[in-house]
Amino acid sequence: MRANGSVPAQTTDSVPVWEQRFRAPRVSLPDWAEDAPDRALFVSNATGTYELYAWDRASGDQRQVTDRPNGTTDGVLTPDGEAIWWFDDTDGDEFGVWMRQPFHGGGGEGTADMPAAPGLAPSYPAGLAIGRDGTAVIGRSTDEDGTTIHVVRPGSAPVEIYRHRESAGVGDLSHDGTLIALEHTEHGDAMHSALRVVRPDGTTVAELDDTKGGTEELGLTVLGFAPVAGDTRLLIGHQRRGRWEPMIWDPVAGTETDLAIDLPGDVGAEWYPDGSALLIAHGFEARSDLWRFEPGTDAAPVRVETPAGSVSGATARPDGTVEYLWSSAAQPPVVRSTTGAVVLDPPGAKAPESVPVEDVWVDGPGGRIHALVQRPASPAQGPFPTVFEIHGGPTWHDSDEFASGPAAWVDHGYAVVRVNYRGSTGYGRAWTDALKHRVGLIELEDIAAVRQWAVESGLADAEKLVLAGGSWGGYLTLLGLGTQPDDWALGLAAVPVGDYVTAYHDEMEALKAMDRTLLGGTPEEVPERFEASSPLTYVDAVKAPVYISAGVNDPRCPIRQVENYVDRLKDRGALHEVYRYDAGHGSLVVEERIKQVRLELDFARRHLG
Structure with missing residues (x-):
């Protein structure tokens, strides 16, 4: 960064800084084999x-495991580290089968990939757990069968043990393979799971x-069985005090151990490898940090030192050290260790920095709303053309x-506002659950409140607001x-829902x-709610130019409903552009991601000036 904190728009070789951020090599937090901790698996865009990628930490050797046109990110190591399971779908449609290959690859041509469970037909994945004896518990989801769960033993045909x-x-498989933890929503509420151990x-x-x-x-969620032979304790997450926090449940003994960790915000956890302590992942007001906690003692949690920002994942190693993936809005991600070392540093140019975020709290119709703001790093004080970058989920947060993506807009002189x-x-929990039945409309009320603040505070140019x-x-x-046609000068919608009923x-x-x-039933049971929450209902009121990008293989926001919305724009002669690409719910190809951002930037330039 420059001394005054600004980020140059281009480097000397005329490659825009924002493109460099996308192209810079990145790695995920390495996952390691429970019984062979020197064998690890990670994801990279190298x-x-x-x-x-497979990584032998003892030798330092790294090997690319998968090589597919549209990328691969779902993979699991077997406990002994001898094999890698990875999910094979078709061009990002998320419908496929688990494949298996040796950790060190195959001999001769190819990588010796083979179906991990030959008797199972393709499906959407619904969880995977692999035991020390080679037994696998595989969750599957299809339109025809709902959810099924199968136990697959080496050399035997899959056996179905669950269907609904x-x-x-x-959720998980116990250390000795005798207990399987399942999450289910048989009660009909997909936002709040119940647990069953079988x-x-x-x-x-x-x-x-x-x-x-x-x-x-x-709701309840599975965090993991104790990693010790003969230990039947299961670490779970619960919401009994209005937030996520951990608890230990022993399904065999029938006991529950309340941990009551006194930290604000949501608290998650995983076991240390010897089962003696918990690694606490604590999230509060858009930041996160780590703690060590020893259940069954009077000791308070002890802070695991990490920089200010966000920890996207963490794991405790057998030697007691902790490795974690950290970043902030200004600083690119890095895999660090509590030893002070960088654990995994990909070769190549580093991602250029961006500007930090500012916290803003705005009074809204349902309570105080937290927003994160980034301003262009220039002497100008605003008002700026402003992009309201709205996160997905909805059960997620910025x-x-x-x-x-947001850093690219800042580089081009825009302020960026992200609203939780x-x-x-x-x-x-109350904040997360608040949107039921008036889906979409409630979120937009909060966005409107932050929009009003952005204009009145002098941050945002009211004539150049992008949703x-x-x-x-x-x-x-x-x-x-x-629904807010006079509030926005431009709209940029990626892999959206446009027609809720068809979606x-x-x-x-x-x-x-x-x-x-979310809506209390199917489109046939509550048609008025689907109508009220569907963008297609209000398409005739749209005034702003609209840019839409969509993956033709997307199983989450399928292409047909996008086309229905686009057809209505065409019928009206509304100003719009559509970009369709050969992938699913987003792309894992770096140049494709850059192309999409470039198209959005160009659309904004042409229509906002």
Whole structure:
């Protein structure tokens, strides 16, 4: 960065800084084999496409595991580190099978990939757990069968142990392989799972369901069995005090151990490798940090020192050190260790820095709204043309972490505002659950409140406000352009929902369950709610130019419903452009991502000046 904090628009070789951020090699937090901790698996974009890589930490050797035109990011190491499982779909459609290859690859041609469970037909994935004896527990989801879970033993045909129309998934497999933890939503609320622990033959050991017996439905989630032979303790997350926090449940002994960790915000956890302590992941007001906590003692949590910003993932190693993936809005991501070392440093040019975020709190109709603001690094004080970059999910939240997309807008003189609207995680269960039944409209009320602040504070130019986002953020963009037509000068919607009814009928089964939860039923059961929440309902009111990008293989926001919305824009003669690309719900190809941002920047330049 320059001494005055500004970021140059271009380097001497005329490659824009914003493109350099996308192209800079990145790595994920390495996952390591439980019984062979020197064998690790990570994701990298080193070739220009995000793929899986094997890393022998003892020798330092690294090997690319997958090589597919549209990339690969879903992979798991077997406990002994001898093999890698990776999910093989078709061009990003998320529908496929698990493949398996040796950790060190194959001999001769190819990499010796083979189906990991030959008896199972393609499906959407619903969790995977692999045991020390080679047994695998595989969750599957299809439109025809709902969720099924199978136990696959080496050399044997898959055995189905679970089936239900509602969404479910594999949580974890105990160290000795005798217990399987499942998350399910048989009660019909896809936002709040219940837990069931079963034996490998499918018989039930114990149930835990916080959705029963009260006026509020509370969710549970599996965090992991204790990593010790003969230990039946299961670490879970619960919402009994209005936020996510950990608890230890022993389904065999029938005991629950309340940890009551006194930290504000959401608290997650995972076991240290010897089971003696928990690594606490704490998120509060768009930042996160780490703590060590020893259950069963009077000791308070001890801070694991990390820089200010966001920890996107962390793991405790057998020697007691902690490795974590860290970034901030200004600083690009890096995998660090509590030893002070950089754990995994990809070769090549580093990503240029960006500007830090400012925290803004705005009073809204449902309470105080937290927004993150980035201003152009220039002497100008505003008002700026401003992009409201709306996050997806909706059960997600924007954090103080590095993001190349918003940084590109800042480089071009825009302010960027990101709003953690009602529905976002990280601000308590009531905030996350608030959007039911008035889906989309509630989020836009919060965005409107922050928009008003941005204009009145002098940050934003009221004539140059851009509503933008991807996935759920793309949906809110189209809905906002129709329900708030005078508020926005431009709309940029990536992989959006445009026609909610058609999207429901075409999307993957797990998302159908989520929509039934959010809206209280199917389009046939509550047509008025789907109509009120669908951008297609308001398309005739849209005034601003609209840019839409969509993946033709997207199972989450399928292409047919996007085309329905586009056809209505065409019928009106509304100013719009559409970019369709051969991938699913976004792209794992770096140059494709750059192309999409470039097209958005150009669209804004042409229509905003």
